[in-house]
Amino acid sequence: QVQLVESGGGLVQAGxxxxxxxxxxxxxxxxNAMGWYRQAPGKQRELVAAITSGGTTNYxxxxxxxxxxxxxxxxxxxxxxxNSLKPEDTAVYYCSAHVNVEHIARKYEYEYWGQGTQVTVSx
Numbered sequence: 001q002v003q004l005v006e007s008g009g010g011l012v013q014a015g016x017x018x019x020x021x022x023x024x025x026x027x028x029x030x031x032n033a034m035g036w037y038r039q040a041p042g043k044q045r046e047l048v049a050a051i052t053s054g055g056t057t058n059y060x061x062x063x064x065x066x067x068x069x070x071x072x073x074x075x076x077x078x079x080x081x082x083n084s085l086k087p088e089d090t091a092v093y094y095c096s097a098h099v100n101v102e103h104i105a106r107k108y109e110y111e112y113w114g115q116g117t118q119v120t121v122s123x
Contacts, residue, residue: 002026002099002112009093009117016121017083022095022114024076029107032098034071034078038091038119045094049080063089085121092116 008020024031035050049069050058057069068081078095095114100107 002028002097002101002110004095004097004112004114006093006095006114006117009119011120011122012085014085014087014121014123016085017081018085018119019082020080020093020095020117020119022078022097024097024099024112027101028076029100029102031073031076032100032109034095034097036069036078036080037094037096038089039094039116040088040091043091048093051078082119085119087121087123089119090121091119093119 002024003026004022004024006022008018010018012018033050033052036048037045038048039045048060048063049067051069051071066084071078094116097112098109099112100109
C-alpha cells in the first residue's frame, strides 16, 4: 500500500504565502509524475501544477508566476510554494502521485491521492 500525507494548509490573508507538502510512503519502487490539484465548493477538481521525476513542471495559467512546485525524490515528497495568494485560490488542495509498485518481479503504475488540505484566503 502507498499513502500520501499532505500538510501545510491553513488560513491566510490575500497577498500572503503558504507552503504545502505531500510525503509518499509505503511499497514504492519509484515515483513518476507528482502533482497538486484543487477543488473549490461547487467546482470541478482542477490541476494546479505537476512535476515529472526529471523536474519538468507544468502550471495552470491562473497560478503561473505565483506558485512553484518542487520535489525531493530522496524523500518521495512534493511541495507547492504558493505566493501572492488570492481569495479565488481558496479550495481543498490534493496531491497526486503516479507510483511504480513492484509485484512478483513486475512493475505496475498506480495513481494515488492524498486526503486533501484546506487552503482559505481571506480578502
